[in-house]
Amino acid sequence: MKVAFISLGCAKNLVNTEQMMALxxxxxxxxxxEPDGADVAVLNTCGFIDSAKSEAIDNILALGALKGEGRLGKLLVAGCLSQRYQDEILTEMPEVDGILGTGSYTDVVPALEALASGAHPRYFGDIQHTDEDGARVVTSPAYTAYLKIAEGCSNGCAFCIIPKLRGRYRSRTMASLLAEAKGLADRGARELLVIAQDITRYGEDLKDGSNLEGLLKELCKLPFHWIRLHYLYPEAVTDSLIETIASEPKILHYLDIPIQHCNDRILSAMRRRTSKAQLLSLFDKLRAAMPDVVIRTSIICGLPGETEAEFEELCDFLREVKLQRAGIFQYSREEGTLAAAMEDQVDEETAKRRVELLVDLQSRVMDGYNEERLGTVMEVLCEGFDREAGCYVGRTYADSVEVDGKVFFTAAGVIPAGTFVPVRITGVSDGDLTGEIEA
Structure with a gap:
């Protein structure tokens, strides 16, 4: 059977897709x-917020059209959208032949066999007990790989549906992680991205002494050049963890720390565990320990009850702390969350305007950071030759995969993808850096 895989959403979802591919x-x-000509297409969906749901539905409809033209056999839909809307998908989307919930990725082969026999499989296993240690068909470039260290989330933020879709937080054992990391290194990975919904709570549920610091120290013994961290929740970033990150040369001084807001009342309504004062203290500590640290964060505009004064406080906060990277999101009212039932829902137009204002503010912060790079020499991970730009393209430590900017640079010789090279930064272009390789 010829099986096509399409993965939507986050890198954590991609790892699940890679596990299904291996099975x-x-x-x-x-x-x-390529679904065109496949016997079955497996679409692994995201169902976190409205935009992700829309993307998933658009893909289902497009694959359904391919089926209607006789160019695709069957469609199996997996992931968060399936978990969240299983009944609606089966009753309202005849394009779909079978579905897998987030507790049943490992049932993909029986599901394919059921499809081949003409059945309509519907597998929904226990989302609290999933096998995260299986083999993967790694689809990222050989020089970059993800290591998913935990599944689920137990933080219970008021705006978030993830615990209901993915279950409670479950750490993988350190032995399984180190074995997988070694395999990724042997495959040629030079950059390792350590990922989970919250990596800072790694090991707390294992009760065997495992923690993020210990895991990072072991990972640093493997032949990676860069180790990148996504996501660290601010209340769980301890002084000892800061010391570990600062002292291990392989761990990049790029920290993805979602804060969501700064106003104390809004943070409390979100059921976040930090205050504005604690956030300011944390950023001061990080910058004292690592003067070159680049901090990425996530911000939500338009939570129910957010006033103009509270939004202005957020703007002032971001102007003050100058976080170099930020994803700005409009609040999405998701059924099943605490925030969905809150009073004083902010109207769509106001929330959208606030997002636009923050995006503009953050672009100026990013421009300021980029301008400070002019004339400096930065280590760049070459990702290949960009024919459209007519030069090589890569990323610095300050730029994570897909979410941040690029460096476009010239070089006299051939630079293979996956090579680390020194690049003198000579310009800025639409948020990206330009430069030339330093001889």
Whole structure:
């Protein structure tokens, strides 16, 4: 059977897709990324917020059209959208032939066999107990790989549906992680991205002494050049963790710390565990320990009850702390969350305007950071030659995969993808840096 895989959403979802691909491959089927001509397309969806749901539905409809033209056999939908809207998908989307919930990624092969027999499989296993240690068909470039260290989340933020879709926080054992990391290094990975919904709470549930600091120290013994961290929740970033990050040369001084807001009342309504004073203290500590630290964060505009004064406080906060990277999101009212039932829902137009204002503010912060790079020499991970730009393209430690900017640079010789090179920064272009390789 020829099986196509399409993965939507976050890198954590991509890892689940790669695990399904390995199981399908082990069962003797052929893997393809192109649904046109496939016997089955497996669409692994995100269902976190409205924009993700819309993307998933658009993909289902497009694949359904391909089926209608006789260019695709069956459609199996997996992931968060399936988990959240299983009944609606089966009753309202005839394009879908079968579904897998987030507790049933490992049932992908039986589901394919059921589809082949003409059945309509519907697998929804226990989301609190999933196998996260299986083999993967790694789809990222050889020089970059993700290491998913935990599944689920127990933080219970008022705006977030993830615990209901993915279950409670569950750490993988350190032995399984180190074995997988070694395999990724042996495959040629030079950059390792350590990911989970909240990596700072790694090991708390294992009760065996495992923690993020210990895991990072072990990972640093493997032949990676860069180790990048996503996400660290601010209340769980301890002084000892800061010391570990600052003292290990392989761990990048790029920290993804979602704060969501700064106003104390809004933070409390969000059920976040920090105050504005604690956030300011944390950023001061990080910058004292690592003067070159680049902090990425996530911000939500328009939570129910957010006043103009509270939004202005957020603007002032971001102007003051100058976080170099930020994802700005409009509050999405998700059924099943505490925030969905809150009074004083902010109207769509106001929330959208606030997002636009913050995006503009943050772009100026980013421009200021980029301008400070002019004339400096930065280590760049080359990602290949960009034919459209006519030069090489890569990323610095300050730029994570897909979410941040690029460096476009010239070089006299051939620079293979995955090579680390020194680049003198000579310009800024639409948020990206330009430069030339330093001889």
């Amino acid at each position: 399908v491959q082990q069962a003797g089927h052929t893997i393809t990324s």
